[in-house]
Amino acid sequence: MARPRLLNDDQILQRVGDALGDVDAAWTLAGAAAAAGLHPATLIKRFGSRRGLLVALSQRWVSSIPSKPTSDDAHQELLAWVDSTCASEVAEDQMLTRIDMLVEDLRDPELRALLHDGWQRNIDYLTGLVNRARQDGQMREGISSVTIAHLLLDTAHGSLLRAAVTPGRRDTAPACTTQSLLEALT
Structure with a gap:
């Protein structure tokens, strides 16, 4: 049985985006997950890859601009x-x-x-x-x-x-x- 989702995609993107704002070196999927308090597998499952996560973060950013x-x-x-x-x-x-x-x-x-x-x-x-x-x-x-x-x-x-x-x-x-x-x- 699959584990229930505690966070929706937008909440995950918020956490990862906040964490990336403080990054001071090249970031990895594992590093972004850890900084956001998540497991890398969660990000892979939701976004497919590091690039998929970047696309989702970028789309979220564009949507947030008034x-x-x-x-x-x-x-x-x-x-x-x-x-x-x-x-x-x-x-x-x-x-x-x-x-x-x-x-x-x-x-x-x-x-x-x-x-x-x-x-x-x-x-x-x-x-x-x-x-x-x-x-x-x-x-x-x-x-x-x-x-x-x-x-x-x-x-x-x-x-x-x-x-x-x-x-x-x-x-x-x-x-x-x-x-x-x-x-x-x-």
Whole structure:
């Protein structure tokens, strides 16, 4: 008789995703399972392989990105998004591991397509926030909203790479750069 499932797939993905956020070296299926308090066989049974788990994690991430503003104050929501891009609390080894994970995604066509979908969803979300902030008089007109969205996302990602290259420097903190850009556009 099969053992009853104590966790659904989404709960497992939440645990594994949380555990991977703290990883500071190349991760294995066994390591991810242990960090999430699970047995590797559980992950294999549910997701088929390490790659299957990565696809499921990526799909979950894409689905979690809002498609439109979620509050009445778009400017505050933009500021919260900027804060969420901050890697000031991320150790150097963790940053390098995240870059390794990005390269892994870029090498796999399905994972790369999911990454593209996630980034496009971020662009759509940020564009909606900028449009709403403009309607509310919290941002000035000028550059198109979609261009601002691209600038914010590109600045956040570029700042993360810069922080990985010079992790000890205060002026490389991603939130500072992205925050400065947002302030310049408001």
